[in-house]
Amino acid sequence: MTQANGTSRAASAIFRNADEQEERELKVEGNLPEWLEGVLYRTGPGRYSSNSSKTNKEGNNPHSFEISHWFDGKALNHRFRISGKEGIVLYRSRFACSDQMAKEDREGRCSTVTFAQPYDPCERLYTKFKSAFHTLANTQKPESASDANVNVVIRYDHQNNVLMTSSDNPTLQKLDPTTLEPIQILSYQDFDPNLAGHLSGAHPAIIDGTRYNYILKFGPIPTYKIFSLDDNGKCKILHTIYDAPSAYLHSMAVTETYVVLTIWQADITNLGLGIPLKNNVVENVAKWNPRRKTVHYIINRQSGKLVRKIKSDPFFCFHHINAYENDDASRIVLDLATYEDTTILDAFRMELLRNFDVDKLPRTQYRRVVLDVSKSEGSNGSLIHSRPPREQFGVELPTINPLKAWRKARYCYGTYHTRRAETQNHFIDSVMKLDLDDEALDQKANTIADAQKHKIWFTPNMIPSEAIFVPRPDCVEEDDGVLLIVALNTLTESSELVVLDAKTMKQIVSAKLDCVFPIGFHGTFAKGID
Numbered sequence: 001m002t003q004a005n006g007t008s009r010a011a012s013a014i015f016r017n018a019d020e021q022e023e024r025e026l027k028v029e030g031n032l033p034e035w036l037e038g039v040l041y042r043t044g045p046g047r048y049s050s051n052s053s054k055t056n057k058e059g060n061n062p063h064s065f066e067i068s069h070w071f072d073g074k075a076l077n078h079r080f081r082i083s084g085k086e087g088i089v090l091y092r093s094r095f096a097c098s099d100q101m102a103k104e105d106r107e108g109r110c111s112t113v114t115f116a117q118p119y120d121p122c123e124r125l126y127t128k129f130k131s132a133f134h135t136l137a138n139t140q141k142p143e144s145a146s147d148a149n150v151n152v153v154i155r156y157d158h159q160n161n162v163l164m165t166s167s168d169n170p171t172l173q174k175l176d177p178t179t180l181e182p183i184q185i186l187s188y189q190d191f192d193p194n195l196a197g198h199l200s201g202a203h204p205a206i207i208d209g210t211r212y213n214y215i216l217k218f219g220p221i222p223t224y225k226i227f228s229l230d231d232n233g234k235c236k237i238l239h240t241i242y243d244a245p246s247a248y249l250h251s252m253a254v255t256e257t258y259v260v261l262t263i264w265q266a267d268i269t270n271l272g273l274g275i276p277l278k279n280n281v282v283e284n285v286a287k288w289n290p291r292r293k294t295v296h297y298i299i300n301r302q303s304g305k306l307v308r309k310i311k312s313d314p315f316f317c318f319h320h321i322n323a324y325e326n327d328d329a330s331r332i333v334l335d336l337a338t339y340e341d342t343t344i345l346d347a348f349r350m351e352l353l354r355n356f357d358v359d360k361l362p363r364t365q366y367r368r369v370v371l372d373v374s375k376s377e378g379s380n381g382s383l384i385h386s387r388p389p390r391e392q393f394g395v396e397l398p399t400i401n402p403l404k405a406w407r408k409a410r411y412c413y414g415t416y417h418t419r420r421a422e423t424q425n426h427f428i429d430s431v432m433k434l435d436l437d438d439e440a441l442d443q444k445a446n447t448i449a450d451a452q453k454h455k456i457w458f459t460p461n462m463i464p465s466e467a468i469f470v471p472r473p474d475c476v477e478e479d480d481g482v483l484l485i486v487a488l489n490t491l492t493e494s495s496e497l498v499v500l501d502a503k504t505m506k507q508i509v510s511a512k513l514d515c516v517f518p519i520g521f522h523g524t525f526a527k528g529i530d
Contacts, residue, residue, distance in 0.1 A: 030509035044520020045073020218272030238304035330374035364394030
């Protein structure tokens with residue numbers, strides 16, 4: 001085996017099946033900041049194939065199947081208790097849908113509607129149509145945790161002292177904050193019976209303790225209901241949109257005055273009926289149309305009135321970096337991690353990720369869109385392009401100091417790929433600190449080397465996860481804090497918790513695991529939990 005092939009195999013370790021881990025103390029190298037006290041929670045895919053051991057007379061396993069897309073991996077939740085005062089890190093993990101996995105082991109197929117798992121053409125067409133109409137009519141939550149493929153984001157519910165996971169549908173799952181045991185399946189209909197629908201944002205926009213999200217209901221006239229939900233469970237439907245196409249929208253934005261729902265191009269075909277027919281979302285995303293504009297709906301978050309509907313150039317997006325307004329609320333600035341089109345959805349298939357080549361992955365673009373909402377009530381607003389899309393600053397899984405969320409922030413931290421030859425087969429190879437005040441972002445011809453204000457944490461043998469920013473108590477400067485990253489060491493084929501100084505992007509601590517932590521999606525840091 002060549003060294004390149006060996007490195008490739010090590011790099012793909014993040015996409016292997018993982019096992020649950022009982023709580024144990026990790027080996028810490030370096031000195032944890034004394035003020036760093038709390039729990040890092042992360043979630044993401046942890047299993048990509050069934051574990052059925054049954055075989056037929058020919059010695060084959062008819063119940064074995066492979067998950068074909070990264071987004072469909074079975075949810076594995078992780079807990080890192082970090083104590084700077086004690087100098088310790090405790091780790092444990094637990095699957096969120098063990099009943100579902102056991103069912104799929106028995107049946108040899110996925111038991112839920114997925115993001116991209118290919119459907120079985122051998123199933124009877126009548127059964128498919130019956131299932132499709134039943135799914136579109138029934139928007140209630142699943143009956144048990146075995147039916148919830150919760151695999152995207154973790155939020156901490158301070159009022160009830162529970163974790164809450166969510167995905168790109170209206171289903172929520174409560175977890176015990178200590179054991180990670182699934183407690184309850186909810187849907188947004190539990191907060192308001194009028195919030196029936198089929199898709200919802202995995203990333204609610206949270207400002208001043210209130211979450212803002214949408215519910216999309218398929219039908220001849222698709223409807224988006226924009227709503228707010230506070231920590232006391234009080235829910236309010238702010239506005240309903242009737243004139244927008246059904247689209248897969250992973251996130252949305254708020255500012256101090258506005259809620260912004262940006263409907264980029266990921267349009268769902270055939271009234272959404274094809275999703276339960278094919279059991280997945282991706283095969284029902286329409287072919288890219290370069291003439292279909294992005295549409296931004298700007299809604300007053302107090303009154304619920306539609307203030308503006310503004311169009312911009314076509315793009316696809318998963319994540320907002322941030323959004324904020326100017327002093328008189330006449331302009332809204334949207335910073336986004338975008339793509340030229342939707343080909344990225346197929347680029348995350350497991351076959352490609354396990355044999356990764358960065359040159360075959362569509363490049364993320366940092367994009368800033370400025371919306372002018374200063375015109376009189378009832379008139380159309382306008383669009384101002386302040387910056388061109390920039391691939392050389394294209395970060396993904398972006399995060400900022402949470403104290404600056406949805407208000408003007410200078411720094412963004414995101415996963416990045418340097419395109420170096422030695423990390424060609426690494427899914428991600430670095431974390432970038434992007435200075436959003438850098439005038440170089442406004443220039444059309446520029447390389448990352450020319451922009452001295454930006455910093456990158458890069459270690460040749462490490463594949464990092466999304467970074468979580470934890471501000472220092474009573475911090476004054478925006479970048480005064482640390483970044484928590486879980487990275488795969490391709491030399492040891494094991495993972496470790498890495499703590500970076502957010503100002504310098506230098507590593508200060510690592511806590512070693514003796515197992516592979518699958519590269520996950522998102523996480524949160526919670527204080528006040530033992």
